[in-house]
Amino acid sequence: EYLPELINHCEGRGITFMSTAHDWEAIEILDRFNVPAFKVGSGDMTNLPFLRKMAQKMRPIILSTGMGDLGEVEEAVDTVRSVGNERLILLHAVTSYPARFEDVNLRAMLTLEQAFRVPVGYSDHTPGLEASLAAVAMGARVIEKHFTLNRSMPGPDHTSSLEPQELKSLMHGIRLVETALGNGIKRPAQVEQDIKVVAR
Numbered sequence: 788e789y790l791p792e793l794i795n796h797c798e799g800r801g802i803t804f805m806s807t808a809h810d811w812e813a814i815e816i817l818d819r820f821n822v823p824a825f826k827v828g829s830g831d832m833t834n835l836p837f838l839r840k841m842a843q844k845m846r847p848i849i850l851s852t853g854m855g856d857l858g859e860v861e862e863a864v865d866t867v868r869s870v871g872n873e874r875l876i877l878l879h880a881v882t883s884y885p886a887r888f889e890d891v892n893l894r895a896m897l898t899l900e901q902a903f904r905v906p907v908g909y910s911d912h913t914p915g916l917e918a919s920l921a922a923v924a925m926g927a928r929v930i931e932k933h934f935t936l937n938r939s940m941p942g943p944d945h946t947s948s949l950e951p952q953e954l955k956s957l958m959h960g961i962r963l964v965e966t967a968l969g970n971g972i973k974r975p976a977q978v979e980q981d982i983k984v985v986a987r
Contacts, residue, residue: 790820811840817845824874829853829882829910835866843865847874849929851910853882857902864903876929877903879922880910885947891918893925900926912947914955923964932957 792805797804807826808814814837817825824847825834831837832855841848848867852860860877867875879896891913900907909922919930933948949957975983 790816794820811837814841814844818846820841821975822846824849828852829880832863833859835862838863838866839870842870842872845872846875847876847978849876849908849931851876851878851880851931852899853910857898860899860903865867875903876906876908878908878910878929878931879932881912884912884944885914886893886912886918888913888918893918893922896922896925896927912944914947916949916953916960919957920960920964923961924968930957930961 794804800830800916803823805822805824805826806817806822807828808817808833809828814825817927825841825844827838827841827848827850829851831888831961832850832852838848838850852863855863864877877899879893879899881890881892883890893909896907896909899905906928908927908931909919910931911919911922912933919927919932922930932954933944934954935945935948935950938948938950
């Protein structure tokens with residue numbers, strides 16, 4: 788009963804509303820509210836009947852892969868594709884709050900991209916911004932970062948969540964990284980032309 792209020796608030800703020808479904812009823816409810824995509828938490832990656840039911844709605848699916856190995860991800864991808872739904876994004880994740888940097892293994896995100904030929908992203912449970920920014924530099928198309936109004940609130944993931952000003956900083960940093968990536972062509976930048984004359 789509170790979803791219409793949340794959806795209207797998001798629309799009024801220019802935010803795309805999404806929600807993670809955790810049971811079959813939630814799939815139907817979110818489908819009725821015409822969400823642009825379904826988000827699947829890592830805990831449901833191996834729940835293949837659940838994934839099949841969701842995939843049958845033919846909406847894009849953003850699937851977190853925490854706690855899974857490549858074989859389990861393959862089963863999930865095959866399940867979604869088995870009903871003809873090719874609209875899938877895989878998020879590499881480490882399901883720990885907060886996740887340690889030595890456990891992050893961002894290169895696994897690239898493994899997912901190469902193995903399944905789908906867009907990939909990163910669900911970041913580390914403290915701070917660094918892992919998310921590195922993931923964007925490596926090609927992440929989606930970043931999931933938990934958000935809180937106050938990290939001292941009780942609950943399992945507030946300590947690894949961003950507060951409002953930090954979320955703003957992350958968004959700014961992501962846009963800068965995207966700009967810095969450029970087009971990949973190796974040639975002098977226009978701003979180098981005058982310096983080149985002097986330096987050479």
